[in-house]
Amino acid sequence: MKIKSLDPRVSRLELDAVDKQPDAVLKPEEHWETYQVFHQRKRGEKHSSVGIVHAPSAEMALVFAKEQYGRRGETVNMWIVNTRDVLAMDYDDYDVFATTPDKMYRDPAGYKVNDKIAEFKKSNLHV
Amino acid sequence: MYGGGYIHDDQKKKTDITAEDPALLAEFEARIARGEKIEPRDWMPAEYRRQLIRMIEQHAHSEIIGALPEGTWITRAPGFRRKLALMAKVQDEVGHAQLLYSAAETLGKSREDMINDLINGKSKYSNVFNYPSKTWADVAVIGFLIDAAAIVNQVANSKGSYGPYCRALERICYEESFHLKQGHSIFVYLATGTPTQRAMVQDALNRWWQPIMHFFGPSDKMSQHTETLMRWKVKMASNDDMRQQFLNMYVPKIREVGIVIPDPNLRKNPETNMWEFTEPDWNEFYEVIKGNGPCNAERLAVRRAAEDNGAWVRAALRKADQHYVTPLA
Numbered sequence: 001m002k003i004k005s006l007d008p009r010v011s012r013l014e015l016d017a018v019d020k021q022p023d024a025v026l027k028p029e030e031h032w033e034t035y036q037v038f039h040q041r042k043r044g045e046k047h048s049s050v051g052i053v054h055a056p057s058a059e060m061a062l063v064f065a066k067e068q069y070g071r072r073g074e075t076v077n078m079w080i081v082n083t084r085d086v087l088a089m090d091y092d093d094y095d096v097f098a099t100t101p102d103k104m105y106r107d108p109a110g111y112k113v114n115d116k117i118a119e120f121k122k123s124n125l126h127v
Numbered sequence: 128m129y130g131g132g133y134i135h136d137d138q139k140k141k142t143d144i145t146a147e148d149p150a151l152l153a154e155f156e157a158r159i160a161r162g163e164k165i166e167p168r169d170w171m172p173a174e175y176r177r178q179l180i181r182m183i184e185q186h187a188h189s190e191i192i193g194a195l196p197e198g199t200w201i202t203r204a205p206g207f208r209r210k211l212a213l214m215a216k217v218q219d220e221v222g223h224a225q226l227l228y229s230a231a232e233t234l235g236k237s238r239e240d241m242i243n244d245l246i247n248g249k250s251k252y253s254n255v256f257n258y259p260s261k262t263w264a265d266v267a268v269i270g271f272l273i274d275a276a277a278i279v280n281q282v283a284n285s286k287g288s289y290g291p292y293c294r295a296l297e298r299i300c301y302e303e304s305f306h307l308k309q310g311h312s313i314f315v316y317l318a319t320g321t322p323t324q325r326a327m328v329q330d331a332l333n334r335w336w337q338p339i340m341h342f343f344g345p346s347d348k349m350s351q352h353t354e355t356l357m358r359w360k361v362k363m364a365s366n367d368d369m370r371q372q373f374l375n376m377y378v379p380k381i382r383e384v385g386i387v388i389p390d391p392n393l394r395k396n397p398e399t400n401m402w403e404f405t406e407p408d409w410n411e412f413y414e415v416i417k418g419n420g421p422c423n424a425e426r427l428a429v430r431r432a433a434e435d436n437g438a439w440v441r442a443a444l445r446k447a448d449q450h451y452v453t454p455l456a
């Protein structure tokens with residue numbers, strides 16, 4: 001029995017119910033590779049990572065990205081990078097940065113001399 | 128749309144949490160308790176991964192199937208403005224499916240496998256899309272109330288623990304607010320229109336009210352316990368809480384334009400401050416999940432035909448040296 005729909009365009013397709021058809025199999029990678037999308041909202045702002053698209057080439061990825069990530073709001077530019085070409089750090093390696101916030105000698109706030117100056121001004125070394 | 132509150136789970140596939148490395152598990156749970164996100168290549172319990180794939184995948188399927196009952200009305204939308212809005216909305220829903228499939232992919236299930244499971248009838252999606260959209264007023268009720276229900280669910284989930292899902296949901300929720308607004312606009316225009324228009328929107332609500340009450344899933348009293356999923360911030364709000372929140376926000380908006388909710392027992396109890404209502408028919412709910420709803424067969428057949436019809440395009444564009452890697456985020 002063919003699918004009967006309220007929508008005549010669907011009925012005209014004369015589709016069989018899925019359970020009466022052999023299993024459909026999309027082959028692995030039939031939906032291509034993935035590309036990371038970077039989006040710039042305004043001139044002067046940075047490009048930010050907004051997500052991925054599946055595409056057969058960088059050119060097609062850009063076409064899809066314009067639809068997926070640029071269809072509302074502002075956009076001035078986009079970049080596309082094949083996910084394969086991104087070398088990402090492991091989250092497990094984050095501990096190499098664990099002490100970075102403590103490195104006050106790299107930080108302007110790590111340099112406080114006002115106390116010294118005040119003390120000096122009060123002392124008799126100050127003439 | 129539309130990750131409903133109800134996510135189908137095959138209990139036989141549950142994995143044993145006690146088999147996990149206790150130190151790693153403790154570290155993982157502490158991270159979530161601190162409010163930090165879990166990212167794709169982090170260690171995670173097998174059960175967390177399985178539950179997230181199941182949930183995000185069903186959410187993605189709901190978006191892409193959800194485009195069908197409304198998409199059918201694009202060519203018959205009354206006027207150019209409504210047609211543009213509906214096209215934009217339906218495109219958003221398909222876009223949501225893509226964002227969600229991407230989030231699920233980061234957990235290790237390929238998009239091809241997810242779509243295969245959908246078009247072979249192995250995966251579930253939100254039950255509401257197995258009902259027909261008979262008139263233009265159905266577009267109003269879906270866009271207004273089903274998107275509203277979905278927003279309640281998606282806003283809750285966007286505060287969950289899995290980074291890629293939260294990021295996808297943030298983007299999705301922003302677009303959903305447009306869906307709700309355009310649905311509400313159609314709803315109000317019909318409800319404040321001619322007697323025929325009012326009757327049309329009333330009829331649509333009468334048909335959709337039960338599926339809407341089903342949307343968040345059975346009462347918490349009836350469903351298996353979800354403590355672990357709550358602790359892992361996979362499930363963010365109980366079915367009953369979400370349903371109450373939805374009724375609080377939208378019952379007044381339906382009534383203010385003189386449309387009657389087809390449940391004589393629906394009222395807010397002033398003592399408990401909770402909504403009381405006639406329990407929807409949960410047998411029907413489970414029958415539809417099993418595939419016996421009015422449109423299950425049509426939805427799957429149409430989705431599969433779309434995939435079949437695109438096969439030659441995908442094959443023509445495929446490059447010999449392509450090589451899939453799991454997306455990063």
Ligand SMILES: [Fe+2]
Nearest residue numbers: 128274303306
């Ligand atoms: Fe929506």
Ligand SMILES: [Fe+2]
Nearest residue numbers: 128129220223
């Ligand atoms: Fe959506």
